[in-house]
Amino acid sequence: MPSVLVIDDDEQVRCMIRDTLEAAGYRVEEARNGAEGLEQYRASPADVVLMDILMPDQDGLESILAFRQQFPSARIIAMTGGSDLIGIMNFLDVAKMLGASRTLQKPFERETLLAAVAAEAEV
């Protein structure tokens, strides 16, 4: 059974992703920020990491860099509901540049989420 680590500060989103993925046969772990996610991954590496970008404490971009340094083979899907209005570049473009394998713009459809996770889990 493939495993997925969901890192998102929004509890509703975490629970929804958990329910969706568990219904599709995945084992799901949750973390509230990047630092917590790294600890969980270290203890139990997941097949796929779903990483939110805008989070308190340690944001997604910083966390992707940390994953790349500590766990180069981690498969990361970056996701955000944030826009590039206040930043100098699109968050998801940067996430990809930093090493995310795929990106998801929130809100996304159930099928989009499942297809992305399935593609990464098969790699």
Add this chain to the structure above:
Amino acid sequence: MEQVPLFLLAVADQLAEGVLIATEEVRYINPSGLRLVGAERPEQVVGQPLSMFVGQDTVCELLEQAKGWWSQVRTEVRNTPIIPSIKGDLLGIDGCPMTVSLSAFPIAWAGEEAAAFLFLIKSDATDRYLVERAVMAEAQRRAESKMQTVGMLAAGIIHEVNNTLTAVLGYGQLASRLIPSDNKAHQHIQQVIAAGRKSSELVQRILMFARPGPAAKRPVLLHALAKEFLAFLRPAIPCWIEVQELIADSTTPVEADPGLIRQLLAGLIADAVHAMREGGGVLKIELYDEEITDDQVAGLGTPPSGICAGRYVCLRVKDCGRVRGAKEDLSVSNTLSRSDHLGEERIIGLSAVRSIVSTHGGHIWVEREPASGTGIVILFPTLAIAVPLDRSCKAGPSPKTVERG
């Protein structure tokens, strides 16, 4: 043809005083000058005899003063005398005179003789205009500041709304699958999902509306900005890509929005990294002053057209990713993808790059060489660029002819 530095015209464009540059005929007039002579467009004034706007006697007196001033400047460099102004009549395009203060400065030479003069025109109305303009500028600054705050607030709200919509759509779709389709509750859930999708579209529309903002341009040293920003980006570039930075130690200032330039650099590098994501290789980033000559301008008529001779700052970001086709001018082409295959992800950053280059009055094109990879080349006009007095540009050179010396 004598040359006037572009920055001088840029400054003149901002002045509350009227500015005319003339030989025997008017070659340039600033917006305040247009207002003073009652014209709406420069074409109504430029090319007309100077005597149409300033009486011959007044012109003679002004030119004598200007020549005397110049000979003093040349001999007493340390104590530049203040050029005197005289009262005279400025004639509007309708022939009506207006009493103004006039002074003249020699700005171009034919041997020892002054060949062109800059006339500074001040009227009583100028002071009133200055006050009005200051009040308007302050009001505009406040409005922009307020809009910036609203924009940041909106971006934060959009983030939260998107998270909420993710939960609404996700739970809606989960619930929908658990309820038989002939059940009334299934139809209700479908309505919830439809409403969620509609809200998502509305958010995207708001984003599209809010995206374009006015560029905050100021004189910028691109080499310093690029070095600083590339140091920031370096850790983000995968270790299997070798980065070669060939940034000149100094470049001529350009008028640019630093935030947009950083966005442009990030977009170009993200695109190059994407192109080399599988095979790795060398990412070369070059930045240097580039002199475009009249010969180069007149040489070829292929895109990008409208380039003027003068000094530019050239940025070239070159990768050794997959190469296809011949050189392509991004300023005229809609094809921004490196993709060879339908369905491969398009690098949206490049369309933003083109827009930023356009905002800065620059030129952009692609160099594709099968042996060495793909390069994106951008020319930024510098503040020191010199243009002919009539500010005309010859038609299109080929950037392909512009080689680094």
